[in-house]
Amino acid sequence: MTHVVHLSSVHYPFDPRIFHKQLQTLSAAGYRTTLLVHHDESIVRDGVDVRSVGNVNTRLERWRNLPTLFREARAEDADVYHVHDPELLPIGVLLSLTTDARVVYDVHEDYADAIRVREWIPDPVKPVLQRVFPAIQGALTRPLDLVVTADDATRESLASRTSTPVETIRNLPKVAGIETDRIDLERSHEHVLAYVGGLDRERGLLNMLQVTARLRERGLDVGLWLLGPFQDKEIEREARRYMEREGIAEHVRLFGYVDYDEIFSYLSAADIGLLLVDEARFERNVPTKFFEYLYCGLPVVLTEVPSLEPYADSDYCVSVPERDLERATTEIERLLEDSDARQAMSDAGREAVVSEYSWEAERDRLLAAYAQLTGSPGTDGIAGPTDETARTDDEYE
Template sequence: MEREQDQHSSARVVHITTVHQPFDPRIFYKQLASLRDAGFDTHLIAPHDRTEQVQGISIHALPQPTARWRRIAFHPTAFRMAQALNADLYQVHDPELLPVAFLLREATGARIVYDMHENYRAKGPIWGRALRTLERWAFRWVDHVLIAEASYRSIVEDGPVSSTYIPNYFRPIGDARLGAPAKAGHTPTRLLYTGTLSASRGLRTMVELAARIRRAGRPETIDLVGICRYEKQRAWAKARVQEEDLNSILSRVGWDTYVLPSTMPPYYRRADVGLALFEPHPNHRDSIPTKFYEYLHYGLPLICSDVPRWRRFVKQHECGAVVPPGEPEAVLDVLDTWQASPEQYRKYAENARAAASQYRWASVGQRLVDRYRSLLGDGAPERHEGT
């Protein structure tokens, strides 16, 4: 099983997920791509339809489960795949994989990194508490924790583990050319939402927004670009679209199929406004949605739910407006204001583009590479690096 490696070969790193798609932007296009570019031998074990190499990253396919308990059933397979790769470092992206990581540590002696994407404590009193307990157990033995949000520091700072802040900033995927800046007098009519769709992420609000647009004979259209994994929610939305005759207003791209990030840029370029009309779920309060950074890159003013942290972000950059969660009429009020004052809309679009440079992946990717080199070299990592 021992892998031949001379002094000039690169360190092998293996990322493992049973939850995320193989082309998840953070995992594949940001973290693994940065490590590949830095010369690491990069591998990903993830649910996929085939084992292949894509853009220099080796993908090792797990079956694609349809439920959480079935994901857990594939953990032994993930362990065997990972052990056979005999990596220098393993990184897991899901808390439920931490026991697999522990076994890999015992079996191989490799370094172990845990990437904390989400505050799982907010998933409810039973499952959320179980995941948090699992994380706290792992903090006693993992070599390092990456945190996607600065607010997650409070979760790890009292433990013995070191951490690095790796925010989910924007990295161009596919043809990320910018669209033309908003012209004087231009009024926004093309609304866009990208990413996973669900009721907690504003699906109901956006469908009801489309219904109000249709009834009032307004000019706006809405593109929903992403997957909705909940069959009941898809059925509800489909029924509302048919009932209200919304097909000319509401476009659904992906819907029951994962949308590759590389296919999304055309939707950004033709949009006028980026939407994030989330419900006030606890897991949304302490994080900035990745879509904010994407909207800024393409010069799209935001209309988002009035979550305190989001409100501060929008106010800081003067790049949009906040509305009460679950109130589509408030979205129409904002659009009425921008259509009556196109210069205000244009100012927000310009501010969005100007702010985008603060949220690029390049510096963060280098931080990740430096941390990997430290973990695999002689240097000991500093605690809680990054701001």
């Protein structure tokens, strides 16, 4: 049985892209799958062996633990190593040079672009890092066997700097096995706006709070559901101060981290999905939550960001200029007061995901890439999803 080991020092063990999509896909196709990650305990879940390499509380502890992660990875004696964070690139290179395994580097986003909004990086250093990081990343990928990106723009940028094959495997939502009524939720407002993901300025936290306050000033009984953790203490303090000052604290529900299997129940209980993000931050990185909203039947009100131009159809979403919160408020008000329009957009959005924008198409790309790497995909000659797997995938994740 071909043994595949994924490594992450940054992500939560049950990260949607790593665990719910890639590892579960590989496990279902017959691969032996292991995830080395920081966690409280080692467990087996959904056919994946989640192996803890210790727990860390700070960024410095995480970096100090990298040698342990490398030793644990080598001890697995895997056929394929798949690393998920830029800080693990040196480990990927060492694994490539010291083992016979194939090594894959997974680029979740354009990291050079992300440097701009990393709070822990000193502002004077950011421009320098943004200039040099792409060249360093490209050089470190050359000894590897495959680079995977989540979008075409990042693939094109990286492909120009490395001799290693680069392939796009988009981070689209699964439409197999998901239950949208997994949790029984009660609404305390006539209308509910929803957002899923990390909470910070670039992802539109303050914009969403301002829009909620404006809608309530217009007399609409609106609540805001935020499904995700604050990205730092400062933005949390600023958000809470704003909510108290504007009198909307009781109308904003902060759920914190929500397990991937449960997110879709929350979204399906809302009316509109919000994506009022920073345009520069999402110039190339496609926010997966856009497709998750659509699958759950939510019309989406979003900032006009370049990465979503190919997908932002007026049949199921409304685009507004980045800083025009008055326009965003008016468009949301219009949709909330027109249930027929919301239903038509709901039906169109869900159909778009099921027919075009689902993980199932990307799954086949992942399996094909692994088949080429290993020469004998999975076990028992499994080269992709079996008929039984395909039948199981008729339900949403």
